[in-house]
Amino acid sequence: MKRPMRGIDTRLIHAGEPDPLIEGAVSMPIFQSSTFAYRGEGDYHALRYIRLNNTPNHDALHRKLAVVESAESALVLASGMAAITTTLMALMGAGDRMIAQDCLYGGTHDLMRHEFPRIGLGVDFVDACDPASWPQALTPHTRVFYVETISNPLMRVADLRAAVAFAHAHGLIAIVDNTFASPINFRPAEHGFDLSIHSGTKYLGGHSDIVAGAVIGRADLIARINRTAAHLGGSLDPHACFLLHRGLKTLGVRVRHQNQAALTIARFLAGSGRLAKVNYPGLETHPERARAGELFDGFGGMLSFELPGGVAAADAFIAHLTLPVSAPSLGGVESLVTRPATTSHSGMPREERERAGIGDGLIRLSVGLESVEDLLEDLGAALAAC
Numbered sequence: 001m002k003r004p005m006r007g008i009d010t011r012l013i014h015a016g017e018p019d020p021l022i023e024g025a026v027s028m029p030i031f032q033s034s035t036f037a038y039r040g041e042g043d044y045h046a047l048r049y050i051r052l053n054n055t056p057n058h059d060a061l062h063r064k065l066a067v068v069e070s071a072e073s074a075l076v077l078a079s080g081m082a083a084i085t086t087t088l089m090a091l092m093g094a095g096d097r098m099i100a101q102d103c104l105y106g107g108t109h110d111l112m113r114h115e116f117p118r119i120g121l122g123v124d125f126v127d128a129c130d131p132a133s134w135p136q137a138l139t140p141h142t143r144v145f146y147v148e149t150i151s152n153p154l155m156r157v158a159d160l161r162a163a164v165a166f167a168h169a170h171g172l173i174a175i176v177d178n179t180f181a182s183p184i185n186f187r188p189a190e191h192g193f194d195l196s197i198h199s200g201t202k203y204l205g206g207h208s209d210i211v212a213g214a215v216i217g218r219a220d221l222i223a224r225i226n227r228t229a230a231h232l233g234g235s236l237d238p239h240a241c242f243l244l245h246r247g248l249k250t251l252g253v254r255v256r257h258q259n260q261a262a263l264t265i266a267r268f269l270a271g272s273g274r275l276a277k278v279n280y281p282g283l284e285t286h287p288e289r290a291r292a293g294e295l296f297d298g299f300g301g302m303l304s305f306e307l308p309g310g311v312a313a314a315d316a317f318i319a320h321l322t323l324p325v326s327a328p329s330l331g332g333v334e335s336l337v338t339r340p341a342t343t344s345h346s347g348m349p350r351e352e353r354e355r356a357g358i359g360d361g362l363i364r365l366s367v368g369l370e371s372v373e374d375l376l377e378d379l380g381a382a383l384a385a386c
């Protein structure tokens with residue numbers, strides 16, 4: 001009998017699960033086997049081998065992630081960066097170019113800036129909130145248009161509808177890094193994106209205990225990326241598959257809590273009158289608040305802000321916090337706080353950071369699942385002490 005699966009929470013739990021259950025196991029067992037008995041497969045890529053990302057643990061995750069984002073297909077990889085590099089190297093060759101948002105996760109930005117030129121891939125950076133500026137970046141060799149749903153660490157919301165329209169009008173593949181929004185708040189395929197990329201290390205896993213990545217979208221493109229993945233070798237270990245699979249089942253309850261808590265905290269910080277700036281797409285003062293409200297089911301669990309006293313004040317504030325751990329990364333059950341200039345964006349030269357609006361004193365907060373009253377008390381005490 002067909003099971004009702006309209007709701008995303010039902011899909012997170014039941015989609016892609018083995019049917020019938022393996023030995024009746026309610027939780028997907030871990031297949032810790034690097035190779036599987038030969039069944040006469042005629043093609044190298046059809047062999048069942050751990051690096052080919054096709055053990056039962058991979059297959060179950062691929063089915064689940066595709067259904068969760070209303071997409072045709074999905075592929076898990078060894079990290080978010082493995083998902084990004086494998087995808088772009090599968091879709092572009094020497095001499096090709098891509099258009100990318102100018103303010104991206106530092107690792108992605110560094111990859112495009114420093115590694116890609118060495119292998120003949122060109123990147124033209126644009127302001128993703130200003131579609132009028134995009135045509136100047138187009139060349140006959142442009143293949144891809146690349147944005148983030150909510151930019152890291154400034155929480156800008158690119159003109160996502162215009163990005164899809166522009167890409168398709170010019171024969172480009174539209175890709176969005178959907179890590180910050182998660183499928184709970186935004187499902188790229190429903191808005192026409194060809195591919196969505198995730199660092200599964202963050203919200204999808206949700207417990208700060210794995211490194212994982214995923215690319216989700218058009219079946220023809222995922223098949224191409226999968227072939228390249230087999231050669232680049234960034235496959236996800238079955239034990240990490242298991243943890244990602246387990247984390248996914250609670251994604252909805254976690255992210256909805258984080259949406260609510262982050263909005264409460266952003267309003268509290270903005271209302272304190274003690275901060276130079278608070279960046280959160282759910283605040284009325286955010287430049288893309290209207291767009292975020294139309295496109296997203298929630299504004300996310302990430303915010304950033306600046307104290308008037310710059311780096312010294314930021315470091316003192318972080319040192320006073322007792323609940324959020326000072327660490328890079330995000331999307332886990334515990335709140336994490338960091339100064340991006342020293343962690344996620346430290347690879348970006350200071351002038352470039354400043355041009356992008358990332359001040360050295362900027363603080364980024366990933367709101368966890370602690371009681372929001374306790375977080376407000378902790379943040380308020382740290383503000384009072386600075």
Ligand code: PLP
Binds near residue numbers: 082105148177199329
């Ligand atoms: N994309 C975004 C938006 C990120 O914030 C990160 C890491 O912080 C990545 C991709 C890279 O993910 P990973 O660390 O899993 O390779």
